[in-house]
Structures are given as structure tokens and as C-alpha cells.
Amino acid sequence: xxxxxxxxxxxxxxxxxxxxxxxxxxxGTSPTASxxxxxxxxxxxxxxxxEPTKTTASPSPSPSAPGNADYAGRTDDDxxxxxxxxxxxKAIAYFCDGRDQESWxxxxxxxxxxxRLTSKQGGVLNGExxxxxxxxxxxxxxxxxxxxxDKALKPSGLYRATESVRGAEIDGGWIVLPDGQQxxxxxxxxxxxxxxxxxxxxxxxxxxxxxxTARPVQP
Amino acid sequence: xxxDPNAATQDFPSPEPARGRRQQAVxxxxxxxxxxxxxxxxxxxxxVHEPAGTxxxxxxxxxxxxxxxxxxxxxxxxxxxxxxxxxxxxGKLPGPSWAGVLHRWSGRVAFLAAVPVAVHxxxxxxxxxxxxRVLWHSLxxxxxxxxxxxxxxxxxxxxxxxxxxPIVGGLVFAALxxxxxxxxxxxxxxxxxxx
Numbered sequence: 293x294x295x296x297x298x299x300x301x302x303x304x305x306x307x308x309x310x311x312x313x314x315x316x317x318x319x320g321t322s323p324t325a326s327x328x329x330x331x332x333x334x335x336x337x338x339x340x341x342x343e344p345t346k347t348t349a350s351p352s353p354s355p356s357a358p359g360n361a362d363y364a365g366r367t368d369d370d371x372x373x374x375x376x377x378x379x380x381x382k383a384i385a386y387f388c389d390g391r392d393q394e395s396w397x398x399x400x401x402x403x404x405x406x407x408r409l410t411s412k413q414g415g416v417l418n419g420e421x422x423x424x425x426x427x428x429x430x431x432x433x434x435x436x437x438x439x440x441x442d443k444a445l446k447p448s449g450l451y452r453a454t455e456s457v458r459g460a461e462i463d464g465g466w467i468v469l470p471d472g473q474q475x476x477x478x479x480x481x482x483x484x485x486x487x488x489x490x491x492x493x494x495x496x497x498x499x500x501x502x503x504x505t506a507r508p509v510q511p
Numbered sequence: 512x513x514x515d516p517n518a519a520t521q522d523f524p525s526p527e528p529a530r531g532r533r534q535q536a537v538x539x540x541x542x543x544x545x546x547x548x549x550x551x552x553x554x555x556x557x558x559v560h561e562p563a564g565t566x567x568x569x570x571x572x573x574x575x576x577x578x579x580x581x582x583x584x585x586x587x588x589x590x591x592x593x594x595x596x597x598x599x600x601x602g603k604l605p606g607p608s609w610a611g612v613l614h615r616w617s618g619r620v621a622f623l624a625a626v627p628v629a630v631h632x633x634x635x636x637x638x639x640x641x642x643x644r645v646l647w648h649s650l651x652x653x654x655x656x657x658x659x660x661x662x663x664x665x666x667x668x669x670x671x672x673x674x675x676x677p678i679v680g681g682l683v684f685a686a687l688x689x690x691x692x693x694x695x696x697x698x699x700x701x702x703x704x705x706x
Contacts, residue, residue, distance in 0.1 A: 298663035301619050305626045312630040446641075455574045496701055502574060503702035508641050 358405050362449040362508075363426045364469050365441035373467040373475035374439040375450035376409075376419065376426050382511035385409050385417050386450045386465050387430050387437075390475040392484045394465055395432060398511060444470050447492030451476075451506035453499075462499055466506055468492050538668030542661040550657030553629070557638030557649065575635070577705050579628045580695040586628070587691045589621035590684055597680060622659060625687070629656065648693040655686040 364375040372389035383401050388394040397409035397417045405421035407428075419428030419441075427440045451466040464487050466476035476487030478499055490497040495506040596614035599606025607613075632652060640646045662679045665671060 295667055297615065298666040301622060302660060302663045304619070305622050308623060308626045309630050312627050313634060316630070316634050455576070457574060494701060503705070504574065505576065505701075507636070507639075 358401055358403075358421050362444045362446075363421075363441035364444040364448050364450070364467055365425070365439060366469070367430070368438040368440070372437060372439075373469060374417075374430060374437075374441050375444065375467040376407075376417075376441055377450055377508075377510050378421075379511050383407050383409055384450075384509055384511040385419075385430075386452075386467055386509070387415065387417070387432065388465055388467055388475050388477050390477065390486055392477070393432065394477045394484065395430075396465070397430075442470060444468075446508075448472075450509045451490060451495060452509045453490075453495070453497060453504045453506040455502075455504050457500055457502045457504075460500075462502075462504065464497065464499065464504070464506060465509075466490050466497075538665070538671060542664035542668065545664055546657040546661035548657075549660045550653040553633060553656055554638050554649070554653040557633045557636075557653070560633070560637060562635055562637035574705075575631060576698055576702070579631055580698040581706065582624050582628050583691050583695040586621045586624040587687065587695070589617045589624065590687050592617040593621060593680075594684055597677070601677065621687075625655075644693045644697060648690055651686045651689050651693075655683065655690055658683045658686055 358378055358381075360379045362375065362377045364373065366373050372387060372393070374385060374387050376383055376385040378401055381401050383399055385397040386394070387397065395411040395413060395415040397411045397415055399407055399409035399417075401407045401421070407417070407419050407421070407426075409417040409419070414433055416431045417428065418431075419426045419439075425440055425442045428438070430437045430439060448468040448470045451464075451468065453462070453464040455462050460480050461482075462478060462480060464476060464478040466474055466487060468474050468490070472492075474487075474489055474492075476490070477484045478487040479485075480500075488497055488499060490506045495508075497504050497506055593614060595604065596606065596610050596617060598604040599610035600614055629652060638649045638653070640649065658679060662676070662683050665676060665679060
């Protein structure tokens with residue numbers, strides 16, 4: 293005769309975990325799921341036509357893919373900041389003007405250091421990693437920006453915080469530049485505005501009186 | 512063969528040494544393998560699944576961080592009850608006759624409170640290593656659920672040495688303590704005790 297109580301405890305926990313996971317998956321509050329519907333709120337950038345070639349079917353990254361690192365810098369006209377995080381042949385980039393225009397772009401990095409990253413809203417970043425810096429262009433639909441991003445060591449890099457605060461979905465993105473300057477945007481239910489500073493060491497930031505944590509973003 | 516379940520974990524000489532030893536080996540092996548599998552599976556999921564950044568929130572709380580911190584603190588509180596009631600069960604502390612029931616149910620509540628926290632961690636944040644606090648939290652968080660599975664399965668095994676359950680239970684308790692220190696306590700210290 294064996295006790296079955298402990299087994300029921302384990303199964304109960306497993307069941308609870310599965311229920312919560314399915315709730316998470318079905319409620320679709322993830323930023324990737326809600327990101328598409330947020331473009332109309334952005335006033336300055338009229339939502340560009342989503343590109344038919346959304347999924348860049350570039351060849352799978354070779355073993356000699358560029359090393360894992362973060363890059364951060366400004367656009368050539370000094371109006372916006374661009375940061376790119378490379379991990380295992382994949383890249384995620386954040387373009388942000390600190391006021392009302394931002395974009396998260398994703399894609400693969402080729403073995404020669406070139407990359408083409410795309411956003412859900414149709415933005416495209418073409419960049420090339422050469423000599424410890426990434427240079428290239430970001431096409432935000434309305435305007436194309438040239439940029440140069442130097443290798444960034446922590447705490448500089450790109451950060452994101454998503455939380456629901458009193459019913460509103462808060463989605464903040466920050467670029468901490470190597471000189472310590474920050475460029476960030478907080479969206480409240482899709483409406484963008486300038487973001488308060490984060491503490492680069494802890495990622496702590498106060499939005500609407502609520503303490504949130506911005507976390508480093510990796511692809 | 513009927514064995515009194517309450518005496519099952521006591522270390523007593525087996526009437527059939529050879530067979531008993533094999534059963535005993537299986538009794539260790541299965542929980543150990545399951546524990547490793549659970550911990551690895553959680554870690555692998557947290558590493559592979561792209562962190563969603565957010566998950567659904569509970570009503571009445573300002574942020575998911577606060578919900579998790581309070582649930583984790585609840586689990587930690589019940590874990591302390593676990594520790595004390597275990598001492599009572601083993602007769603190290605004077606305790607009531609229902610200490611065993613208390614131990615079982617406080618454990619269940621603590622476990623069930625910890626599960627939603629872990630689901631949120633793994634779904635929204637993933638297995639992260641970008642600073643020591645986060646690394647230890649990720650590592651021991653996975654370890655905790657593995658060790659807890661082992662503890663539950665060991666309860667079903669018969670004829671274990673008497674020291675085994677307290678050791679594994681202590682590991683589970685220690686892991687939860689560090690997991691709590693590196694998350695909920697950090698949250699309360701960083702952001703204040705908010706709901």
C-alpha cells in the first residue's frame with residue numbers, strides 16, 4: 293500500500309500550472325500579440341503598409357555568427373537612438389526618438405555581420421557589423437535614418453518593461469547610451485509619450501507613481 | 512504484503528535483504544530522475560520560450576510583480592510552518608497530535624501558491640542570467656520544483672533511511688528561502704511593500 297496524497301499534490305500543482313499557461317496563451321496580453329493593434333495610436337508615423345515579406349527567410353545563422361553583444365548609438369541627424377542586441381545569430385533592435393516614434397525590429401544576423409531586421413509595423417533596419425560597431429539605416433516608413441551604434445557594455449543597452457498598472461497596459465522601451473544618456477518611450481494602452489529615466493543598475497523606474505522594472509532585452 | 516504507511520519511511524531491517532535493496536534502489540532512483548527531469552525541463556522551457564514580457568494580472572493588485580511577491584511571501588510563510596511542523600512530527604519539538612496533518616496541508620498550500628508565481632516567471636521572464644541575483648533565482652527556482660517533486664515521490668517509497676526525508680525536505684526549504692530572498696524580498700526592498 294502506498295500513499296497517494298503526495299502524488300495528488302504534485303498532479304494538482306501540474307494541473308494548476310497548465311491551466312495558468314493556457315490562460316496566458318489565450319488572453320494574449322503579450323506585447324507581441326497586442327503590438328499590431330497599436331500603430332493607429334502613433335500620430336506622427338502613419339502606419340505603413342505591412343510588408344508582404346514580413347518573415348525574412350534568411351539562411352540559418354552559421355556557427356561563425358557574430359558574437360553576442362549589445363550595440364547602442366544615435367541616428368545621423370541626432371534625433372533618435374538605435375540599440376541592437378545580438379545573441380546566437382539573432383538580433384533585436386529598438387529604434388526610439390524619445391517622444392512618439394519607436395519600433396522593435398527582429399531578424400537574423402548573417403555570418404558576414406550583415407542584418408535585415410523588420411518590425412511588425414513594417415519598419416526595416418539594414419545594418420552591418422564591422423569593427424565593433426553596427427552602421428546602417430532604419431526605414432520607419434515616413435523617413436529613413438542613418439545610424440551608427442557602438443558596442444555597449446552594461447548598463448548601456450536596450451531595456452523593456454511591460455506591466456499592467458491599474459488596468460492600463462504599460463509598455464516602456466529604453467535605450468541607455470554609452471555616455472549614460474537615455475532615450476525612452478512609455479506607451480499607455482498604445483499611446484506613446486516620453487519615458488521617465490530608469491535606474492540603469494536595477495532597471496527600476498516609476499511610471500504613473502508605480503514602480504516597475506525594466507529588463508535587458510535579448511533576441 | 513501490507514505495510515503500515517506510517518512506518519514506511521522508518522529504517523528497519525528488511526526480512527528479504529536482496530529484494531529489499533533492489534526496491535530501495537528503485538525508491539531512490541525514480542524520485543532522483545524525476546527531480547532532475549523536472550528541474551531541467553523548467554530551465555529548458557525558460558531558456559527556449561521567448562519571454563512574453565507580461566502575463567495576465569490578478570484584480571486588486573497594481574502590478575504582476577506585487578502579485579507574485581505576495582504569493583511567494585505566502586508560500587514562504589507556509590514553508591516556515593512546514594519547518595516547525597516537521598520538527599513536531601519528528602518529535603524534536605513538542606507539538607499537537609495533528610502536527611502531521613498540519614505539515615501535509617501547509618505544504619500543499621505553499622506549493623500551490625508557488626506554482627502560479629513560477630508559471631509567470633517562466634512564461635513572462637524566462638531563465639535569465641544577466642546578474643548574480645537573477646542567475647541564482649533562475650537556477651534555484653528550477654531546483655526547487657525538482658527537489659519538491661523528489662520529496663513528494665520519496666514519501667511514497669518504502670524503507671528509506673530515516674535521515675533522507677529531512678535532508679530532502681531541508682533542501683526544498685533552503686531553495687525556497689533563497690528563491691524568495693532573491694525575488695520577493697528584493698522586490699519589496701526595491702519598490703516598497705506595495706500591493
